[in-house]
Amino acid sequence: MAFVDEIITHTDATVAIIDRKHRPGGHWNDAYPFVRLHQTSTCYGVNSTDMGGHSIDQVGLNKGCYELASGSEVVAYFDTVMRKRFLPSGRVQYLSLCEYNKQDDTAVSLVDGEKYEFRAKKKFVDATYLNVTVPSQRDPDFKVTGGAHAVAVNQLPKVISQHQNFVVVGSGKTGMDAVLFLLTNRVEPERITWIMPSDAWMFSRFDVDPGRKFSDPITKYAIGLMQAALEAEHYDDYFKKLVDRKLVMQLDPSVKPGRWRCATFTPLELEQLRRVKNVVRMGYLESVSPTEMNLTKGTHPAPADAVFIDCAADGLPKVPMVPVFNGNHITLQTVRMCQQVYSAGFIGNVECNVHADENRKNELTQPVPLPYRDSDYLRCAIANGVNMSIWLSEPAVVKWINESRIDLFSPILDFESEEGIANIQAMGQLIQQAVPKMQALLDSHMQKVGGETVFA
Numbered sequence: 001m002a003f004v005d006e007i008i009t010h011t012d013a014t015v016a017i018i019d020r021k022h023r024p025g026g027h028w029n030d031a032y033p034f035v036r037l038h039q040t041s042t043c044y045g046v047n048s049t050d051m052g053g054h055s056i057d058q059v060g061l062n063k064g065c066y067e068l069a070s071g072s073e074v075v076a077y078f079d080t081v082m083r084k085r086f087l088p089s090g091r092v093q094y095l096s097l098c099e100y101n102k103q104d105d106t107a108v109s110l111v112d113g114e115k116y117e118f119r120a121k122k123k124f125v126d127a128t129y130l131n132v133t134v135p136s137q138r139d140p141d142f143k144v145t146g147g148a149h150a151v152a153v154n155q156l157p158k159v160i161s162q163h164q165n166f167v168v169v170g171s172g173k174t175g176m177d178a179v180l181f182l183l184t185n186r187v188e189p190e191r192i193t194w195i196m197p198s199d200a201w202m203f204s205r206f207d208v209d210p211g212r213k214f215s216d217p218i219t220k221y222a223i224g225l226m227q228a229a230l231e232a233e234h235y236d237d238y239f240k241k242l243v244d245r246k247l248v249m250q251l252d253p254s255v256k257p258g259r260w261r262c263a264t265f266t267p268l269e270l271e272q273l274r275r276v277k278n279v280v281r282m283g284y285l286e287s288v289s290p291t292e293m294n295l296t297k298g299t300h301p302a303p304a305d306a307v308f309i310d311c312a313a314d315g316l317p318k319v320p321m322v323p324v325f326n327g328n329h330i331t332l333q334t335v336r337m338c339q340q341v342y343s344a345g346f347i348g349n350v351e352c353n354v355h356a357d358e359n360r361k362n363e364l365t366q367p368v369p370l371p372y373r374d375s376d377y378l379r380c381a382i383a384n385g386v387n388m389s390i391w392l393s394e395p396a397v398v399k400w401i402n403e404s405r406i407d408l409f410s411p412i413l414d415f416e417s418e419e420g421i422a423n424i425q426a427m428g429q430l431i432q433q434a435v436p437k438m439q440a441l442l443d444s445h446m447q448k449v450g451g452e453t454v455f456a
Helices: 002-010 026-030 071-089 153-159 173-184 215-231 235-244 267-273 340-353 358-364 374-391 395-403 418-449
Strands: 015-018 092-095 098-101 106-109 115-117 124-126 149-152 165-169 192-195 200-204 259-265 278-280 285-288 292-295 298-301 306-310 329-331
Touching: 002 015, 002 071, 002 340, 015 098, 026 071, 071 092, 149 153, 153 173, 153 306, 165 173, 173 192, 173 259, 173 267, 215 235, 215 374, 215 418, 235 374, 235 418, 259 267, 259 374, 340 358, 340 395, 358 374, 374 395, 374 418
Parallel strands: 015 092, 124 329, 149 306, 165 192, 165 306, 192 278, 200 259
Antiparallel strands: 098 106, 106 115, 285 292, 292 298
16 A cells, blocks of 8 residues: 555556455454554555654653554554545555456455456556465464463453463564563563563664654664674674664573564563563474473473463565566565565655666665564665665655655755765765675674575
């Protein structure tokens, strides 16, 4: 929808949206009831329509940060955009509960089998390539035996009063959210066991969530990432410097994280998470019984009367990079780390306003795959830097960045004043210095661990 919003804003094209779901919102329709955005509502959604009231939370664990929309608010937002902007335009047709068939270029209703043909199609846009899976959409990855009770995280509010103990399975954003939900609902930390195959790095929300066009903190954060790389003596030293600058956080200061899941947290949330001491770092959970948990690195006793909360679905899929523009096909992917919706809008702008050949469009939209391992973060930082350098050379992109509501990380790009030009040139020079150093840090690390310099 972020892509389509750019199309109907900047062109007179017509669009057909084919959706397997019964309403807009994608995976948000299947998300757990206490889910919230991990970024400010003010910079999420489609460019034409604000989300939320640009307010700062005064109470709770997010106190001091811009509001984070709940899952139900996100679904309601996209539904409103569809009903009040897209459909009234007369140029958008929404086919819900339909499946697209690439073989014969048709869509088939999942309800009654009615077939739709698209004979005047100009371009096909695949918005499913980064399809997100949430726990409620599949069975647990671990085997449940002997009458043990396991549920998807969606069921946690219903079972919270039915069990003495809780085993949270998964160390990503969903697992973190589940732990916070239990703690904020007066479950004592001693009653929580957290299965953590690998710790994950976290962003400080106060650094990456200041609201649209707060140029000083955004610029300070971006400069900090690059200066840390220039100062680092080796790969591990780079992450140490990020921690020292408080640009990233870790759950346990004594345990180096091995994953990167794009999670953001406030100091208050981190303080709460650290109250849980029953953290099991023995690999992935393979099977459970009422008395025992079997993991890839051994067995561990199961707490009495426990419910196992499945939070381990891979919400950030690992797929190979493909060209965004390929003939009459556009494959939506992230062009900035962890910013899927923003990236779709960015690609829509390139399609509409960059009047160039396919090679130039692909140069402007080089994919930045979603991170999984800690080393992927460095790859993403490199790709982000390279992309920004290229974006600064395209006036239509600079204009869009400056005007875009959903651009969270870009400062105002001022090409009108001498001071603005000097600041942009300085940033460009810093990127040119930092990117090769980042690549050298990554290469030396991958040689040390015997891995390949490709995304997981």
